[in-house]
Amino acid sequence: MQPADLPAAAAAFVHPNGLCESPNVGNGSRIWAFAHVLPGARIGTDCNICDHVFVENDVVVGDRVTIKCGVQLWDGLRVEDDVFIGPNATFTNDRFPRSKQYPDSFPQTHIGRGASIGANATILPGVSIGQHAMVGAGAVVTRSVPPYAIVVGNPARIVGYAGERSDLGSPKAGLAPPPQPGTVATPIGSVTLHRLNYYKDVRGSLSVGEFQRDIPFEAKRYFLVYDVPSAETRGEHAHRECHQFLICISGSCAVVADDGRNRQEFRLDSPDVGIHLPPMTWGIQYKYSSDAVLLVFASHHYSAADYVRDYAEFLALTGCSKPE
Template identity: 70%
Template structure:
């Protein structure tokens, strides 16, 4: 490692700059700021006092980091991205404490994006150029637009659209996926001039005894559901009307599925992080569960989930 490089035309008042970090011309770093190792602080960057920047962070030209901002390791901030720290700013009026904004490890924020105060950008999330982010972004999510909306998830294989069977009576089939123990099920489907019928039998087509069901409907298309895993509960998802995108994640592999047929089901075993989003306006999602409701069975923090998948003995 080498000492930090400070360009002769930069003003760095902080003594807390890590080894290997480069601060380029016309950047200004105030005395209380902390900047980690191997960072790249480009021209015309301003860093206020109550700012913590992790290791290997890239700050492109024209970025201002205001009090209350926390950037974890390996974060990328694109040119002229704008952070805010006061939801109701007034000239010469200051809040008791500025809203703290956190950008988690490996996240990227595109050029000219605007980030409102007091929110969290999840690990490895991707904020598109010009997006206006008004609320927290989940880990691995891709958001674009004003206000920013989730349009996908990074590093996610897309299973794509399941085509209807050619035969009028479909033979049930189970397809393995890239996510551990997650399976896509083509249920029996009968269609004739009188209408269509899809059927599944508990213990056969549905791979567990069902103790509970719930329906999700009237979900605004901008909303996401799920974002949790279960310790022991099994689930089976069917979009009985409309369409829903489902992301399944085992901590090592992640895949996206489009449920848009009433004969198409997705089995989610325990210890699978599940997300449902991009509901069509008419979507009705049926969820079959192997257990009665138990709040203690839920894992709602993605970092906790990752820790448990890497240490299966952890309670």
């Protein structure tokens, strides 16, 4: 079939009781009864705008987005492709609203590709919901949500991470460290889980490891993370050259390691258990117990240029970006 013979894409559909004032609505999109789209809004292709949805002027919606009933999209909202917005989800765009008082500009709220917003969730102004994140029903999102994070509650807190991309293996149950001193490979790139030497007698306990033997690099820096509220998330970055070795020397925390194709959560809850995160591994630490103290050895001195803090950039550098 020649290109000229191919059937044209279906035009946008507007229900007789819907009102669409925008000329920028993509083919195949459907706008249902009592929905109202203002003239400046931009709607992508194959979207589903359900009953009683209101879309203001400075709103951009990507392709294949589903917006369920009773949702209002206010100025400053940017929604990427394949997003699901559940019924009665609430977006806001003014941090200090007053009647008849209007800000000079509205903060931009960004919903990443493939994210899902649960029914009745509330999203505060200026936050970013990372790609493929999942916001639970009724959650109140007061700060940005990392890619793939699952958040629930008021205020929303991270309770897990999802693997939603077809080329990204779903999270597996935490891999156990070896029962005796040694190393175990993981499905995440070159990430390894370690059991360090451990000795206990009537005088107390001792855990020990040697650099370039038990810990597979020479450390040039260390830092301690402690007094972390359990709802907080640390890390959320990768390193271009720096290796890291993490040991929770008191309490417990969870470490998520991601090589761009696979992601897995590991629990650190003993001073003789460590995890090696090689360069170009996206690392996240969360679920800190109240008494957690996380010790991190690093192979390099601190350099801001060594950090990769944007997940999309990380995927591009690892060759794992989803094709457009």
